[in-house]
Amino acid sequence: MADWAPIAKEYDPLKAGSIDGTDEEPHDRAIWRAMLARYVPNKGVTGDPHLTLFVARLNLQTTEEKLKEVFSRYGDIRKVRLVRDLVTGFSKGYAFIEYKEERALLKAHRDANRLVIDQHEIFVDFELERTLKGWIPRRLGGGFGGKKESGQLRFGGRDRPFRKPINLPNMKNDFYGEGSSEKRNWSREGTRDWRTRDRDHERSRDKRWPERERSWAWGDGERERDSKEERSRGRERKDRDRKDRDRDRSRDRDTKKQRDDDKHR
CATH class of the missing domain: 1.20.5 (Single alpha-helices involved in coiled-coils or other helix-helix interfaces)
Structure with missing residues (x-):
């Protein structure tokens, strides 16, 4: 418990599936799938991962121009990449924004989270695919977040950090x-x-x-x-x-x- 932290410093699917990061057995099949997965980050993605923000829960009508307009208030932007479906071309509801300076990145990370854009409250975090060791994406059973109805919540991220384990004192x-x-x-x-x-x-x-x-x-x-x-x-x-x-x-x-x-x- 000495090294416990609310935000995961290294991705472990088993810990991510636990509310306090202490589970010893996986409780759903997706965790098993994530534990067996061998994920390699997309080598086609360019840019500095340590200057890139992940922006999710976007309105499907939100465009790159709108994102650039909103996030440029925090500093100079090098690149905006709105992820779209390869077949339909429609937005998938998330994007990556690369800044030129770390100061602008940190300011946007601090102030832009839960900002409302096009009637949608967005979620902002650092890019994890290339920066968090052991990262497994959601489609392979990993990631952070999830929905309660699915029974596959993931903890240890900014949106849903670990809860501190309860230690009962000795009588x-x-x-x-x-x-x-x-x-x-x-x-x-x-x-x-x-x-x-x-x-x-x-x-x-x-x-x-x-x-x-x-x-x-x-x-x-x-x-x-x-x-x-x-x-x-x-x-x-x-x-x-x-x-x-x-x-x-x-x-x-x-x-x-x-x-x-x-x-x-």
Whole structure:
């Protein structure tokens, strides 16, 4: 756990399929497929990968000119590449933007994420295909992100980072004060003197009960904190699911509109 980080420094399909990066067994077939994949980055892609941004969740109607207009406010752009379908020529909804300076890249990475372009909230991250060791794309079962409905969420990226594992603290073994080496005083007849017995009882009670009360209070606090965290996570999941559904509906409407326009041409 010492090397735990919310963002993956090296791509591991097994860890990416775990909410906290601690899974030891794959839970879906796509993870198996990613673990067995031998992916080689596209050698035909040019440009400096360390100066390139990945922009996703674009409106299918967004053009290269629009992207250049928006992202040029952060610095000088060397190249904009909007990925299109080889057959239809339609946009696939994501692009790569290469800057001339690292300062402009970092500024765009910081400020452009979740920016709204053509009624779509976009996602911006660094290019990972050529910069993250072990990278496996989504089509081979890897990547980051995914949808909850598919049961194939991936963690460790900017959009859905790892959640910190919950480590339960060790409880004290001497919960009721057993094991304490108190000197026992006995009377000459071999029976315990009543005054010593009562005094030891009071001393033992004073020692035990504060510890017990603290332990109970600690447990209640932990349970309350866990409950709050769970409610907060539930709200975050609902918000993400709602945004995903809205984005999918909007994308479906845009696709249907594009098809209708093509029919009437």
